[in-house]
Amino acid sequence: MLDATRIAALLRPFADVSDELANRLHIYLDLLFRWNARINLTAIRDPEQIVTRHFGESLFAAHILCDAGAFKSGAAGAPTLSDIGSGAGFPGIPIKLVAPELHVTLIESQNKKATFLREVIRTLDLNGIDVFSGRVETWNHTAQVVTLRAVEKFEQTLPRAATLVAPSGALCLLIGKEQVPSAEAVLAPIWHFRKPVATPSSRERMVLVGMRAQI
Secondary structure, eight states, rough: OOEEEEEEEHHHHOOOOHHHHHHHHHHHHHHHHHHHSSSOOOOOHHHHHIIIIIHHHHHHHHHHHHHHHHHEEEEEEEOEEETTTOTTTTTHEEEHHOOOSSEEEOOOOHHHHHHHHHHHHHHOOOEEEEEEOOOOOGOOOOOEEEEEESSSOOOOOOOHHHHHHHEEEEEEEEGGGGGHHHHHHHTTEEEEEEOOOOOTTTTSEEEEEEEEEEO
């Protein structure tokens, strides 16, 4: 298993990682490996690839959202984020780790994965983060930021995800390069998208942020 120092080194192209964050990600990675032996949380088995593909992409998305001003507190108080189809917790949990002021909801319909998410939250002693164990169609709330990554039936899920974004909020898509045109077409012209940004070490993986026009 990788140690915290190696994790921080692998993540250097994606984000600045403090010793504290590296240690928490080390705990997270250990949990992920142990649970992955029982339930299918990720098809990737190499620990370094898990760090760069899952942790790195999530932390890079947090950086892009922060630069876009998506984490600013609103009139209602602390900013909120909803992670749809959270799976093993990406990108929602790493984003929470670097932006603790966020109130995060992890939406995951598979009970076993939802149980894993609760175990990560408990082990890392995270506050202001909840797991909704159900389908996104039954989560009747909105969030200032909504994230979407590696979900089935992407084009069908995308419009529903967009409805969960609060007015003047942001939609963050962690998708393949080939999905960018379809995402922009599905949500045009109501959504204004920033230029997609390729994740470090990958020309195919993109972070695409759309800002919902104020009504």
